[in-house]
Amino acid sequence: MAVDLPPPPSPAAVSATLTETDVRVTSGYRGARISVYGAVFDPAGRPSDVVVVVRGPVQPVRIARKVRVAGIWLNSRPVVFEGAPGFYRAASTRPLQDITRFGHLRRLGLGLDHLAIAAPAERRVETRYGVRDMVVSALGADYYAWRNAVVRLKQASGLYSADADGVVFVDRGLFRARVDLPAGAPTGDYTTRVILFQDGRPVSDRTLRLKVEKVGLERAVYLFAHQRPWLYGLVSTLIALGAGWAASRAFRRS
Amino acid sequence: MDLYLPIAEMSVNAPLLIALGAVVGFISGLFGIGGGFLMTPVLVFMGIPPAVAVASLSNHVAASSFSSVTAYSRRRMVDFRMGGVLAAGGVAGAAIGVELFRVLRLLGQADLVVGVSYLIFLGIIGALMLWESLGTILRRRRGEAAPPRRDRRPVLLYALPWKMRFPRSRLYISVIPPILLGLLVGVLSAIMGVGGGFVLVPAMIYLLRMPANVVVGTSLFQIVITAGLTSILQAGRNQTVDVVLAILLLIGGVVGAQLGAKASARFRAEELRALLALIVLLVGLRMGLGLFIQPDDPFVLVAAVG
Numbered sequence: 001m002a003v004d005l006p007p008p009p010s011p012a013a014v015s016a017t018l019t020e021t022d023v024r025v026t027s028g029y030r031g032a033r034i035s036v037y038g039a040v041f042d043p044a045g046r047p048s049d050v051v052v053v054v055r056g057p058v059q060p061v062r063i064a065r066k067v068r069v070a071g072i073w074l075n076s077r078p079v080v081f082e083g084a085p086g087f088y089r090a091a092s093t094r095p096l097q098d099i100t101r102f103g104h105l106r107r108l109g110l111g112l113d114h115l116a117i118a119a120p121a122e123r124r125v126e127t128r129y130g131v132r133d134m135v136v137s138a139l140g141a142d143y144y145a146w147r148n149a150v151v152r153l154k155q156a157s158g159l160y161s162a163d164a165d166g167v168v169f170v171d172r173g174l175f176r177a178r179v180d181l182p183a184g185a186p187t188g189d190y191t192t193r194v195i196l197f198q199d200g201r202p203v204s205d206r207t208l209r210l211k212v213e214k215v216g217l218e219r220a221v222y223l224f225a226h227q228r229p230w231l232y233g234l235v236s237t238l239i240a241l242g243a244g245w246a247a248s249r250a251f252r253r254s
Numbered sequence: 255m256d257l258y259l260p261i262a263e264m265s266v267n268a269p270l271l272i273a274l275g276a277v278v279g280f281i282s283g284l285f286g287i288g289g290g291f292l293m294t295p296v297l298v299f300m301g302i303p304p305a306v307a308v309a310s311l312s313n314h315v316a317a318s319s320f321s322s323v324t325a326y327s328r329r330r331m332v333d334f335r336m337g338g339v340l341a342a343g344g345v346a347g348a349a350i351g352v353e354l355f356r357v358l359r360l361l362g363q364a365d366l367v368v369g370v371s372y373l374i375f376l377g378i379i380g381a382l383m384l385w386e387s388l389g390t391i392l393r394r395r396r397g398e399a400a401p402p403r404r405d406r407r408p409v410l411l412y413a414l415p416w417k418m419r420f421p422r423s424r425l426y427i428s429v430i431p432p433i434l435l436g437l438l439v440g441v442l443s444a445i446m447g448v449g450g451g452f453v454l455v456p457a458m459i460y461l462l463r464m465p466a467n468v469v470v471g472t473s474l475f476q477i478v479i480t481a482g483l484t485s486i487l488q489a490g491r492n493q494t495v496d497v498v499l500a501i502l503l504l505i506g507g508v509v510g511a512q513l514g515a516k517a518s519a520r521f522r523a524e525e526l527r528a529l530l531a532l533i534v535l536l537v538g539l540r541m542g543l544g545l546f547i548q549p550d551d552p553f554v555l556v557a558a559v560g
Contacts, residue, residue: 025258026258027257027258027498028256028257028258029258029265030256030258030265031265061555062362062555062556063553063554063555063556064362064553064554064556065552065553065554066549066551066552066553066554068548071546072545072546073544073545073546073547073548073549074363074366075362075363075365075366075554075556076362077361077362078361078362078556146553149551149552149553150553150555152551152553153551153553153554153555154555156551183258183264183265184263184264186263187263214260217260218258218260219260221260221261221497221498222260222261225260225261225489225493225495225497226493229489229490229491229493230486230489230490232489232495232497233485233486233487233488233489233490233495234486235497236313236485236489236495236497236500237313237316237482237485237486237489239497239500239501240313240314240316240317240320240482240485240500240504241316241317241320241478241482243317243321243501243504243505243508244316244317244318244319244320244321244324244478244504244508244511245320245321245324246508247321247508247509247511247512248320248321248322248324248325248508248512249324251325251512
């Protein structure tokens, strides 16, 4: 028995959980605060960095540039980015560029600079939704200006964020990260990826699922409006007319 | 107390919206207009997507107009036949307008067209109304008699075919001008989220030469039909009618409209017109100004495809 030999360094691992996996959008919904709790298991006790990335459902984003024509500010033709996450938050224990190198950040899509926004590689002009000449992607010299504008505008509405102090070690090996979902965050399936970095390399990761869904009346109204739009229009108009009539009756008596 | 809007997908302050509905409803009842031209800019300013604001407002406008029109109808101040002819044009115009708005949204030009429409229509109509009503007020102050109306039988109204009798308005005119007028108002209703009363009322007085006492009620009657239909079309085609938003605005709106209709009896018609003209002019200039001011950010997210 090799009792005297030092044990081989066991690989470090990360484990995590969300305080909430089902965010229910009700009539009083004002956004949600979710915490990610996790632990780093490393008998060797090497210095660890944790990055938590939350991504919302992928949606096409349409963005236009304001151009001045004869003194009036007009919108250019919109550019469509096919796959931008509807919500994005990267939280980490330190600034990302101090944790690991560019290649890992780019490959894992960590941070607002490396967030993957899918766009076709070439400029295409095609007929979409019955409208001709839509610029689907203009990967040209100013591609980064457009892409950064998407990030900036989403950031301004609280949908995209990065926080270099967002992951806090609360005790030995135990960490916590907060995620604030604004009321405007899209409904759908979210993924939360927790990645452990040691010595600049990703060594372990966990993926957690999170669902944001409308429930109760909000869900019923939303589904009604999208599945039976004509009936919904008729009913909402009748409600409106009924309310108008009721008010005039009420005032006639008084 | 915040409330989540299921279609706009955002959370709003409910009492604020109810109060807003009441203020606009009061103005609506006072002047006999839908009030949409005030409400749309305010809602957009609050961050509600313009497409949702415009569509939900047509729902609200239908309700507040319906509430007022019953009050006018009891006083026999509605020409239902003229309203019906106008509405026939309005219904066609609304259908065209909803499709037009859909294409404009896809092209990312909806904001521009809404801004330009506000500037042109509100600017021109506000200026004309202000000029006319101030003239009337000044003449009354000086004790002069109103100038006699020239050309009491305009060729436009009497030479065209398909003449029809409108007993309550004491008119016997061609139906073509009212139908075209209704068409224009229907398109505006869908694009600007307005009832169109601010176009209809002056046009009925100056173009159709209708008696002033039936103008407001008739305009409201036409707006109920056009706005109600626009609301159904917007819901069916664009899925942009937020019924929760519409109901919030309604609660205050219908009450405000009743109070406004009662208050209107206390003012002289030309004073009301001058006041309305000022409001119309200011809103038009404010909305149009955005086209000339350099935006903070050169980029803008365009509404997702519904």
